[in-house]
Amino acid sequence: MKSVTQFENKKVLVLGLAKSGEAAARLLAKLGAIVTVNDGKPFEENPSAQALLEEGIKVVCGGHPLELLDENFELMVKNPGIRYDNSMVARALEKGIPVWTEVARALEKGIPVWTEVELAYLVSEAPIIGITGSNGKTTTTTMIADVLNHGGKSGVLSGNIGFPASEVAQSVTAQDTLVMELSSFQLMGIDSFHPHIAVITNLMPTHIDYHGSFEEYVAAKWNIQNQMTADDFVVLNFNQDLAKELATQTKAQVVPFSTVEKVNGAYLENGGLYFKGELVMQADEIGVPGSHNVENALATIAVAKLSGISNQAIKETLASFGGVKHRLQFVDTIDEVKFYNDSKSTNILATQKALSGFDNSKVILIAGGLDRGNEFDELIPDITGLKKMVILGESAPRVKRAADKAGVTYLDAKDVADATRIAFDQASAGDVVLLSPANASWDMYKNFEVRGDEFITTVEQLKG
Structure with a gap:
């Protein structure tokens, strides 16, 4: 883990627990921050809060008192599912849904609001491959990690796939690669986050109730490449015209993949999966069915080739891939x-x-x-x-x-x-x-x- 001093003696509010909040609170405390955790679940029903309290971390449970924001916090790290604005408060109250007004209040006060993937980036010694998109994120993330591991590299799963990034990032070294699944919610809370390779599987109108519009949703996803440079790579699905538009708006090197046209990257042609003119394997050799898994495999091939993995290792991995639990x-x-x-x-x-x-x-x-x-x-x-x-x-x-x-x-x-x-x-x-x-x-x-x-x-x- 990198030595990070920027949180020493700084007051940080962690809003919302679950796995990621618990991991973020522990990491911040380890980095010397003065941490307060706020979670809506009552303390007596909240084993995570109880454990954190035993470790000396302040917890406020059973509600979300706005006066907390008067305690001069310098940073908020929030659960990704918590909205940034307050526009849904009235409707939420009508339906009995918990209302999260702290985020809007924090933003009004000029307090930075992050998600825990930003913390993971700051402490990780390992380079990051970040995978996002509307569909196929989990499958592609798993495929990429499997290919790296089979090809002699060390790919470590993290992020939205069920392994809190800020927890995993503490134990990896420069010889590892963090293979991180990222949601649009997580990507709204980043600042310096900088993957070496970014993958966007596809972009479809989802989570509009959270983002407000498809344009805002796409903007959240596109945050993944904000800090990328000409030394980095962004892998995009050129089956979509939107991806071709986005390709003109990044400093990173664009590596496209497509099942409908020959591109300067990974593509499907006459039943074969190619990378820049080189046949890697046949599409019908992929271990899971469906045209979407051909797209996932092409994105994986692009990342694998950029990472120096052999065609044989790619083929063996994708041919034996049995899918991800609950995803086909x-x-x-x-x-x-x-x-x-x-x-x-x-x-x-x-x-x-x-x-x-x-x-x-x-x-x-x-x-x-x-x-x-x-x-x-x-x-x-x-x-x-x-x-x-x-x-x-x-x-x-x-x-x-x-x-x-x-x-x-x-x-x-x-x-x-x-x-x-x-x-x-x-x-x-x-x-x-x-x-x-x-x-x-x-x-x-x-x-x-x-x-x-x-x-x-x-x-x-x-x-x-």
């Missing part, structure tokens, strides 16, 4: 029926991508979840021809309307376990049961992981 994860085969867990597909685009890897006539799709008020007409071309759908959740009436328009028959289910059993009953040898909900999970489950785990457990029970 192959679970098992029962009576020649294959089960795939794609619980992380919480929006229409992700489910469209998942379906692209299969023959619809052999797919029984489990879909539905949190009702966000949107219809599913965009999904109609992608579900047309499905063998069957099993539909659940708050959004079921809307998903059923799309199924009716697509001419797909469907059955109702009360939850994922029920849906999985129903789907298996409907399946024949050679079919695929695919959980790809196209909806968030919060109407029934704490998160998409819990939803996916229920699918996996049910498959195990069916096999048993």
Whole structure:
């Protein structure tokens, strides 16, 4: 870990706990800061706050008193999910949602507001490969780390993938590479953050409720290259005209990838995956299905070649890649029926991508979840021809309307376990049961992981 003195005896407020907040608080205390942690969960129900208090860190729990901001803090490190503005306060109060006014107040006072990935950059001895985008971040991040490790380098996973960057960054050395998944929320809270290689998998209209507009969302993602120079590389998806526009707005060297045209980077041509004219492997050798995984593999190839990894190591890694848990994860085969867990597909685009890897006539799709008020007409071309759908959740009436328009028959289910059993009953040898909900999970489950785990457990029970 780098020796950093800029936080010594400075008052820092860590807003919101969870894994990243807890890691940031500990790191700041280690760096000599006078840390206060503020979390909405009551202290008696908050083991993280209890542990931090035992370590001598001040904690304020059970609410978010605005008078905290009168304590002359010089920095705020916030949980990425907390909004920067106060524009949603009235609506949030009406719905009983916790209101985070401290961030707006801090900004009014001129207090810098960071996310913990900025801390990670400041203390990391390792160079950083940062991966962001609307879809494919986790898969691409995992692919890149796997390729680096198989190719004789040390790729260490961190960031939005479930390993707090400010915790991981403390233990890496200059011989390692931090492979960091980054959300738009995290990238709004950076200042000097400087990856050597940045990847943007794609940019689609998501999280607009947080950012306010697609333009603001793109701007947040584009922060990833703010500090990059001509010695750095930004890997962009040239399937999108937007990426081509952004390519003109960076000091970094642009390395494109594309499945639709030959580019000066990584591309698909006649079924082969190439890097600057050199064949690396065949697309059908990738270990996970779907056109989106061809894009993820091309982004990975670009990073791997920039990092000096051999074609053989790239091919071996991507051919054996089994996917990421909850992202088009192959679970098992029962009576020649294959089960795939794609619980992380919480929006229409992700489910469209998942379906692209299969023959619809052999797919029984489990879909539905949190009702966000949107219809599913965009999904109609992608579900047309499905063998069957099993539909659940708050959004079921809307998903059923799309199924009716697509001419797909469907059955109702009360939850994922029920849906999985129903789907298996409907399946024949050679079919695929695919959980790809196209909806968030919060109407029934704490998160998409819990939803996916229920699918996996049910498959195990069916096999048993």
